[in-house]
Amino acid sequence: MLGGDQEPGNYYVGVDVGTGSVRAALVDQRGILLAFADQPINQWEPQFNHHEQSSEDIWAACCVVTKQVVQGIDVNQIRGLGFDATCSLVVLDKQFRPLPVNHEGDAHRNIIMWLDHRAVSQVRRINETKHSVLQFVGGVMSVEMQAPKLLWLKENLRETCWDKAGHFFDLPDFLSWKATGVTARSLCSLVCKWTYSAEKGWDDSFWKMIGLEDFVADNYNKIGNQVLPPGASLGNGLTPEAAKDLGLPAGIAVAASLIDAHAGGLGVIGADVRGYGLACEGQPVTSRLAVICGTSSCHMGISKDPIFVPGVWGPYFSAMVPGFWLNEGGQSVTGKLIDHMVQGHAAFPELQAKATARCQSVYAYLNSHLDLIKKAQPVGFLTVDLHVWPDFHGNRSPLADLTLKGMVTGLKLSQDLDDLAILYLATVQAIAFGTRLIIEAMEAGGHSISTLFLCGGLSKNPLFVQMHADITGMPVVLSQEVESVLVGAAILGACASGDFASVQEAMARMSKVGKVVFPRLEDKSLHQNSFLRTSFQTIPESAETCSTGIINPHPTSAPPA
Ligand SMILES: Nc1ncnc2c1ncn2[C@@H]1O[C@H](COP(=O)(O)OP(=O)(O)O)[C@@H](O)[C@H]1O
Ligand SMILES: O=C(CO)[C@H](O)[C@H](O)COP(=O)(O)O
Missing domain, CATH: 1.20.58.2240 (Methane Monooxygenase Hydroxylase; Chain G, domain 1)
Known part of the structure; x- marks a missing residue:
């Protein structure tokens, strides 16, 4: 339902698919949330460390929440739509139908979730190759990334899944495909979870070395050979079918998407901090660390030059803020x-x-x-x-x-x-x-961080926020909009609509400081x-x-x- 400030203007819809729920917001050009809706989503754990979801369930939840946030407004004021989601692996056959990722053969469960740790043996073997692409994931590939999960599918579900598969999507890219029919992938997901390089593209030798030479032979058709920067406008925008599902006008701009933590980063890191007495005032944005705290916590720090931090993912070029390198630290469960x-x-x-x-x-x-x-x-x-x-x-x-x-x-x-x-x-x-x-590992690697910007469900917990300030000794900035990840998704939609010249401009206009929590020394x-x-x-x-x-x-x- 529409609430708050209702000035006429341009609106954007942001959709955020977290681990536990799907959220949508109607956001204006100043980054103010005019309407919000959320809906829980199903998860299955058929065996210990196997975590699965359904892409049909998730799309249906996206439709429910989007319809709710645009209820009662003139939908012609909506200029753009942006998605972010967890970096879970979606598997579809050649006709784009769901395929099972489980021994039970249940095709409804066609997503291996990001926190799934089934591919332990596969990731151990991948790391033993010591291939040079591993330098760009902190030196060690995580079992939560896509290559080990793909290898697991090939080795364990050859007939029921692997041989029939036509498309492997990161969940954010699945959503943008569903909305537009365009299979192009976001640079964010491919760089951060699939070993793609913004500068060099795919590395054939890596896929051959780990036993997934199938992708090379196929010219990467199944995992993405068209790559767009986050916020780029996709195809002809929202298809008539998706428009009907979502309750939005056909043809509105839809953005190449982001992983959820990265959308949170866009939603908080560019705010104007003047007047709050923060050390990062007047300093480069590289002195800020965005910490997105939901089911997990992700620590997003950017730099002008690549920084290699052992055990911290990246450096990833242009995966969050265009033109900047990103290092992503993380805690799998918080x-x-x-x-x-x-x-x-x-x-x-x-x-x-x-x-x-x-x-x-x-x-x-x-x-x-x-x-x-x-x-x-x-x-x-x-x-x-x-x-x-x-x-x-x-x-x-x-x-x-x-x-x-x-x-x-x-x-x-x-x-x-x-x-x-x-x-x-x-x-x-x-x-x-x-x-x-x-933070200490990132600083030892060359980052210089003075201020934390927290968002996600845990940032609603004052004890969690104060303890982060006290224990790190750094002030914590909370955004004006509690649902800052959705502001990040809306920034994507705003960029795709052409209303802002760049992601940086949209960030500066749409992310705002709400409150600062200082450490109790x-x-x-x-x-x-x-x-x-x-x-x-x-x-x-x-x-x-x-x-x-x-x-x-x-x-x-x-x-x-
Ligand atoms: N008001 C709140 N107070 C304390 N903790 C909260 C609050 N709201 C959410 N959380 C915690 O935040 C976590 C979920 O955050 P959320 O960002 O919704 O996760 P996700 O994006 O992974 O679905 C849960 O562990 C929940 O307990
Ligand atoms: O690896 C990720 C980001 O790079 C995952 O998407 C993330 O950790 C899961 O997010 P959330 O805890 O917000 O559901």
Whole structure:
């Protein structure tokens, strides 16, 4: 439904497909959200570490939310449409029909999700090749990228999937194809997840070396041989069929899309920060780090020249902001980890009942409960002897080790609501320490970061935001629009419409500062001690400590696969 400021003008629709839900927004030229809608999407986990979705379900959800946000407005004012989505792998046959990615042969489940870790053996073999393309993914390919998943399909579902496949899409590119009928891929998805180089294109020798020479023989037809920069206008715009599905006029501009974290980056990183007392004021945009915190967290830092950071993805040219190199650090589970710790605790039913009685979310309740039990001490003091190592789904950055597991030290026999609240706090802190490790690795590689720009579902949690400020020692900027990832998607639509000359111009006009959270420096030594204690309790004996107190469990070499 339409709400807020209703000045006439040009509107854009942004659609954001996250892990757990699809969101859409109607956004104006100033980046203000006039309407918002969301809808959860199905996920299947048929086996441990196998995570699947359905492209038909996702498209249907996109249609529902888009129709909702344009209800009641003159659709002729809508100038452009932009999509972003998780970097999940969509498989279609030669007639564009879904193919099964599972042993059960269920074609409805035709997406291997980004967090799927089935291709462990495949990624180990890919990393053993030490092929030069690996330099551009932080030195180690992640099991969450597309090459190992494709190899898994070839080796495990040859007849039911691989031999019948006509098209392998990254989810953002599937959505833009669905809207326009154009199979061109976005430079963002191909560079970040498929080893494509913005400068050199595909590297035949890589695909031959890993056993996927089929793509070379086919001239990359199935994975993309037409590549467009994010925000470029696709074909003749929205097809009549998709227009009917989405409730939009046929022919409006549709943009080449972005991965969700990258859309979040566009939505926050270009804001005008004058007057907030931030160190990044008057400094190049390269001093800003966008952190997109949803199911996972992604740490997006840009640079004028390529920077190689072991264990941090990239450098990727023009994959987010045109003309800039991107490094992407990440934590595979953050929101999902917090949900897992809280929902799995013995006191969760009590928490749920109490939060419901107060009409609060469980997180708002836990935050106020922590305020009650902390008494006169700083909240961080509550976790002096309880520590979490957050790699429950492996470590994406900077250790790049999918075999790492999670850990909790300092548990007692009691399992009441206080214990749950403190475990929740320790989990949030562990995630913030993970961000600090990533920042320190990026700075050691050559980045110079002074300010964090947070967005995504977890940025709605004030404790999460404050802990990131306190533990990194950096101010955190929150955008005026909480749903900044959708602003990023709308920026794409605005660029495709031709209303802005460049992505940079659209970013500067449409992303805006809402609030700044500064670090509480009085808690700094407490967090430093906690950081060291956590690390020493959890690292293997072979690890060594660097001068900052960061632990490197793999001291002699690049991180293992
Ligand atoms: N208001 C809130 N307070 C605390 N946590 C929140 C809030 N809203 C969302 N979250 C957390 O954010 C995560 C989901 O973020 P979201 O950006 O929607 O994820 P995704 O894009 O991966 O679907 C969940 O773990 C959820 O618990
Ligand atoms: O790898 C990614 C970005 O490069 C994934 O798309 C991302 O980690 C999943 O996003 P979210 O946690 O927001 O659902």
